[in-house]
Amino acid sequence: GAVVSQHPSRVICKSGTSVKIECRSLDFQATTMFWYRQFPKQSLMLMATSNEGSKATYEQGVEKDKFLINHASLTLSTLTVTSAHPEDSSFYICSARTLETQYFGPGTRLLVL
Amino acid sequence: GEDVEQSLFLSVREGDSSVINCTYTDSSSTYLYWYKQEPGAGLQLLTYIFSNMDMKQDQRLTVLLNKKDKHLSLRIADTQTGDSAIYFCAESSLNQAGTALIFGKGTTLSVSS
Numbered sequence: 001g002a003v004v005s006q007h008p009s010r011v012i013c014k015s016g017t018s019v020k021i022e023c024r025s026l027d028f029q030a031t032t033m034f035w036y037r038q039f040p041k042q043s044l045m046l047m048a049t050s051n052e053g054s055k056a057t058y059e060q061g062v063e064k065d066k067f068l069i070n071h072a073s074l075t076l077s078t079l080t081v082t083s084a085h086p087e088d089s090s091f092y093i094c095s096a097r098t099l100e101t102q103y104f105g106p107g108t109r110l111l112v113l
Numbered sequence: 114g115e116d117v118e119q120s121l122f123l124s125v126r127e128g129d130s131s132v133i134n135c136t137y138t139d140s141s142s143t144y145l146y147w148y149k150q151e152p153g154a155g156l157q158l159l160t161y162i163f164s165n166m167d168m169k170q171d172q173r174l175t176v177l178l179n180k181k182d183k184h185l186s187l188r189i190a191d192t193q194t195g196d197s198a199i200y201f202c203a204e205s206s207l208n209q210a211g212t213a214l215i216f217g218k219g220t221t222l223s224v225s226s
Contacts, residue, residue, distance in 0.1 A: 006155070034213060043201065043218045044156075093155050100144060102214055104156040
């Protein structure tokens with residue numbers, strides 16, 4: 001099946017700093033990628049849809065200036081959490097869309113101290 | 114809005130069959146999916162079914178779809194301890210940016226030996 005990678009897998013940062021998470025589709029091209037957030041023992045919450053070469057579309061309640069998304073190529077989308085605060089600590093998962101489904105990355109655990 | 118409901122827990126003995134149920138509300142869903150998530154990991158696509166099908170079998174996995182009742186089930190035959198994980202049901206849904214997945218809250222499957 002299709003492989004999606006994320007980097008880093010785990011990051012700890014100080015409050016007020018920015019953190020960039022990369023999502024790559026390794027063996028296929030994806031014009032559309034998605035960013036999700038998952039709290040402990042909860043389901044995935046869609047944050048935004050990232051389309052190659054255009055601005056991301058954010059779900060209601062997600063601050064676009066706080067969660068910057070860039071989809072510069074057909075295999076890479078990045079999510080930057082700006083001025084991170086402890087409440088941003090979460091598990092961030094990306095996915096890349098094919099014609100019929102989405103393949104997910106392994107996730108990035110963010111801890112903001 | 115669209116909603117996907119699952120029971121939260123299922124406990125079975127090794128060797129038994131597991132059946133995880135899901136109901137959804139969006140009658141226009143094109144595809145329905147089952148994903149597996151192990152602790153600390155991303156989501157692994159197990160199987161998916163097109164909405165004009167009523168059954169799909171893939172090795173130990175059987176998916177049944179009752180489109181009239183908007184009910185989806187995943188049967189795992191000969192359940193093993195390695196099947197212990199959270200199983201998410203998801204439906205494809207159109208959002209303003211294209212097609213996203215709407216997830217249920219996940220069913221935690223516990224397999225005892």
